Amino acid sequence: MLRIHIEDTPGTYTIPPDNPFFGSPTDKQEIWAFGLRNPFRDSFDRVTGTMFLGDVGQDTREEVDVQQPSNPGGGENYGWRVREGFIQNPAYPNDPPPPDAVDPIYDYPHSVGQTVIGGYVYRGTQIPTLAGIYVFGDYIGPEGGNSTGRIFTLHYDGSTASNFKDITSQLFPTPIGNFPLNNPSSFGEDARGELYITDIGNGNVYKITRRR
Numbered sequence: 001m002l003r004i005h006i007e008d009t010p011g012t013y014t015i016p017p018d019n020p021f022f023g024s025p026t027d028k029q030e031i032w033a034f035g036l037r038n039p040f041r042d043s044f045d046r047v048t049g050t051m052f053l054g055d056v057g058q059d060t061r062e063e064v065d066v067q068q069p070s071n072p073g074g075g076e077n078y079g080w081r082v083r084e085g086f087i088q089n090p091a092y093p094n095d096p097p098p099p100d101a102v103d104p105i106y107d108y109p110h111s112v113g114q115t116v117i118g119g120y121v122y123r124g125t126q127i128p129t130l131a132g133i134y135v136f137g138d139y140i141g142p143e144g145g146n147s148t149g150r151i152f153t154l155h156y157d158g159s160t161a162s163n164f165k166d167i168t169s170q171l172f173p174t175p176i177g178n179f180p181l182n183n184p185s186s187f188g189e190d191a192r193g194e195l196y197i198t199d200i201g202n203g204n205v206y207k208i209t210r211r212r
Contacts, residue, residue: 001039003032003074020075033067035078035101041118041186046193047132048158054118054136055104061085062116063104064136064154064161076102105161106154112166113138113150117184121156123193127210135195135208137184149184151197175211179204 004013021027038056045052049069055078057063063085065078082088082095085107089095108116119136130153138150151171155163172181182201189195197206 001033001036002030004030018073020073032074033076033078035076035080035098036065037080037084039065039118040116041136043118043120043187043189045121046123046189047121050121050156050158052118052121052134052136052156054116055080056115057084057107058089058091059084059110060090061087061107061109062113062138063107064116064118064134065102065104066156068158078102078104105156106164108164110143113141113152114143115139117149117186119187120189120195122195123189124195125192126194127208130208135187137187137197139183139185147183149181149199149201151181151184171206171208174206179206181206 003016003019005016006013015022015029019029019032021029021031036055037058039053040056042051042053051067053065055063055065061084067076077098077100079098079101082092082097083101085104115138117137117139119134121132121134122130134154134156136152141148141150150166151168153165153167154161168181173179182199184197185200186198187195195208
């Protein structure tokens with residue numbers, strides 16, 4: 001993961017002096033964190049400042065990582081390619097894991113989903129039961145399924161993740177229009193903290209709201 005400062009002159013950037021490898025003669029100074037395979041969508045919790053990342057796995061596990069606001073200097077190593085989620089990457093069974101690797105806060109097997117899509121911590125007002133809950137998804141759903149995605153929730157208190165739920169059936173098909181969920185590709189957050197889902201499979205954009 002890179003962190004740069006875009007300058008006013010088109011096509012130029014500088015490296016923030018508080019980057020973890022700023023001034024290094026050997027490491028790329030643009031690097032903010034490493035050990036990620038395919039971080040697909042990240043976001044900041046607007047209340048705590050925690051950054052959440054959905055990192056797509058290789059063959060076995062999908063994972064959710066965080067970058068803590070208590071470490072504003074970055075430099076985390078999330079363990080790829082030796083690790084996949086909490087386990088040793090089966091493709092590299094004999095490689096020792098990095099000694100300082102940061103564990104994900106949650107991972108799940110491909111029997112649950114095959115391509116994690118990072119989301120947002122809900123900070124809106126329309127759905128009080130979602131307050132402070134991380135809402136994210138999976139692009140294609142479980143192995144052996146019908147290749148349709150899933151919407152998940154997860155509670156994270158700053159140190160421990162719990163109460164993972166699949167809420168797809170609570171949202172889809174939609175009560176108005178009877179629209180299905182095909183393949184969620186991203187989530188969005190508006191100025192009021194309400195959340196949206198983009199579905200690349202059918203071209204729709206959905207807003208998560210209370211059922212009337």
